[in-house]
Amino acid sequence: MKNFPIVKLARKLISIPSISPLDLGCQEIIANRLRSIGFTIKHININNTSNIWAFRGKGKTLTFAGHTDVVPAGKKKLWKFPPFDAVIEKNILFGRGAIDMKGALAAMIIAAEKFVYLNPNHKNRISFLITSDEESNAIDGTKAVIENLISQKEKIDYCILGEPSSTKVIGDFIKNGRRGSITAHLKVFGIQGHVAYPKSFDNSIHKTIPFLFRLINHEFDTGNNFFPSTSIQIVKIRSDSNSENVVPDELSMVFNIRFSPVINVNEIKHFVEKILFKYRIKYSIKWKVSGYPFFTSPGVLTKTVTEAVQFVNKIKSRLSTSGGTSDGRFISLIGAEIVELGLINKTIHQVNEQVKIEDLSILSQIYQRIMDKLLI
Ligand SMILES: [Zn+2]
Structure with missing residues (x-):
């Protein structure tokens, strides 16, 4: 099994310690493979990030x-x-990136090589968009490449993102959307004073509590058939007067909201600011949207992918929109239907990240079947 082309390629990529956002030559290996089967390669490198559009x-x-x-x-x-x-060891390949997502990259490249060998004159266009900036701040990676492609009037109709979507067997879950994410940095202002003289101060902690209670109990929406309801989590609260008998004049907090497409960013901001006003809170707030939601309605792509999973792995896929954000949020801006399909996500970002060699081969066969269906 060690000599299987897919294993050789996955091992070669894993052995390069390309900690985000560095690529350290992984993309050169991929570009050379694709070039030798007739791909045109464009390198779009920005700051420390390497990207390929092929x-x-x-x-x-x-x-x-x-x-x-x-x-x-x-x-x-x-x-x-x-x-x-x-x-x-025992047909399991260990290493950082084995699942997320050098294993899936190897599966894609091998699938493309086999597909092109069998169908050198395929009807439609096959392409690769590979970045080295997915795990860090994601500014110079897929986002920048998509902006570049849009400015050149490029089009992507269908996109398979190789993020590890599977949970127990390959293809049991495929993702056809993700929730959006918005973070608020809120500061509440009061007036400092001696704890014994409540009329002379305005306690920033006391002011914040009813607001917080209202905020965390609010039902923004109930989701829809594809998305769970919007949820809020407070991730940080800080307030300190550095004394046991002084109330603090300032409280700062951070909260994050994962939102479905049922609600938009302005509605979220408006609601939060409305209740701040209701509780007469003096405040400053900074919002950061780290991802807008995206969603691919069941259609040509979801049908093709579920059929390919059924054909190769004999199971029925379920569509899901759970999990954090992904680069799909940027790719959706070019108007593509997107589905995430990749390896089993159990050990991602953990020590002893590992993939069954058999899974690499199954995933590659599914990718190849999708090519067969959409490109010829
Ligand atoms: Zn990933």
Whole structure:
């Protein structure tokens, strides 16, 4: 099994410690493979981030998207094998990025090689969008490439993002959307004073409590058939007068809201500011949207992907929109239908990240089946 082309490629990529946003040559390996089967390669490098846009053929475009960067290995001594040695034991390949997502990249490349070999004159266009900035701040990566492609009037019709969507077997879950994410940095202002003289101060903590209670109990929406309801989590509260007998004049807090497409950013902001006003709170607030929601209605792409999973792995996929944000939020801006389909996400970002070699092969066959259906 060690000599399977897919295993060789996955091991080669894993052995490069490309901690986000560095690529350290992974994309050169991928570009060379694709170039040798007739792809045109464009490197779009920005600051420390490397990106590739590669394509072959003309017509409707099916894009495979992914990233060569990985998260840090964590405590190396907790790993069974060194995280960048790509060791195989009992048909399991260990290493940082094995699942997220160098294994899936290897599956895509091998699928493309087989597909092109069998269908050198395919009807539609196959392309790859690969970045090294998915795990860090995601500014110079897929977002920048998509902006570049939109400015060149490029089109992507269908996109398979190789993020690890599966939970127990390959393809049991595929993602056809993700919630959006917005974070608020709120400061509440009061008046400092001695605890014994309540008439002379305005306690910033006391002012905030009824507001918080109202906020965390609010039902923004009830979601819809595809999305769970919008949810809020307070992630930080800080207030301190550095004394036991002085009330603090300021409180700062951070909260994050994961929102479905049922509600928009302005409605969220408006609601929060309305209750701040209602409780007569003096405040300043800074909002940061880290991702807008995206959603692909069940259609050509979801049908093709679920059929391919059924054909190769003999199981019925379920569509899901759970989890954090992904680069799908940027790719949706070009108007593509997007589905995330990748390896089993159990060990992602953990020590001893690992993939069954058999799973690499199954995923690659599913990718190839999708190419068969959409490109010829
Ligand atoms: Zn990933």
